[in-house]
Amino acid sequence: MNKKGRGKFIFIMLAVLLVFLAVFYFVANGKREDTLVKLSSTEATIQRDLSINYPQTPKAVVRYYAELSQCMYDPSNTDEEVKEIAEQSRYLFDDELKAQQTDEQYLKSLKTTIAAFLQDNRRIVSFTISPSSEVVYSDLDIGKVASLYCTYTMQKGSVSYSDPEHFLLRQDDEGRWKILGWQSASMENGGTAETPDVEAENGSAPVTDGAGAEKSSGKDAGASPVEEEKTEEAAPQVVIEKPTVEIPSVEIDIPGVKK
DSSP states (O other): OOHHHHHHHHHHHHHHHHHHHHHHHHHHHHHHHHHHHHOOHHHHHHTOOTTTSOOSSHHHHHHHHHHHHHHHTOTTOOHHHHHHHHHHHHHTBOHHHHTTSOHHHHHHHHHHHHHHHHHTTEEEEEEEEOOGGGOEEEEETTEEEEEEEEEEEEEETTEEEEEEEEEEEEEOTTSOEEEEEEEEGGGSTTOOOOOOOOOTTTTOOOOOSSSSSOOOOTTBSOOOOOOEEEOOOSSTTOOOEEEOOOOOSOBOOOTTOOO
């Protein structure tokens, strides 16, 4: 083979190699994109490692809890994903709130609430958190606390409505903000909370609707979730299930709430 022939052969081989590398690159990236597309909203939310990536501010904590709440009612969730949602949610809770029930009780009642939500054709469409400038910080006997609002946009069938929640968080010994409790903002400024007895013998644990796992009532710090009972809430031609709430032993005035 003369020099001209060898040069042509080398050129052809280089061209083939470049084509092969280009095809390999696009195939590899195509598979990577397919993997990202298949990652569900729940999977993307629960994969956060809170032990090394904990939310730094009260607003960030409530935002992540709201994201978990939004994922709770996805009918495509597996049992393992629901369990991880419960674990991530409880990681955000203050020890005093977590002590209201065991992990097993919380998971059981959460599953009950999810089933009721799906049967009622309800879901959380979106949510809005108070701006950072409206977060109220206070130094109380129980420690440094912060309060803020999260308003959920809910949908029941074809009707949308708002469910505002008032959150109270407390800073722990490591400087992390933990959820101490919350209550429906509709109970404030003259509203009242229901306070039924919760039977401890049968191991029933509180469950919420709207935000997801538990609610606190009145001026109390935190409450475990209670099983839902139907009442009517102000919403256009819609019967909204509101949870009854067990009042905890610790009473705390939420800063910024008018009595």
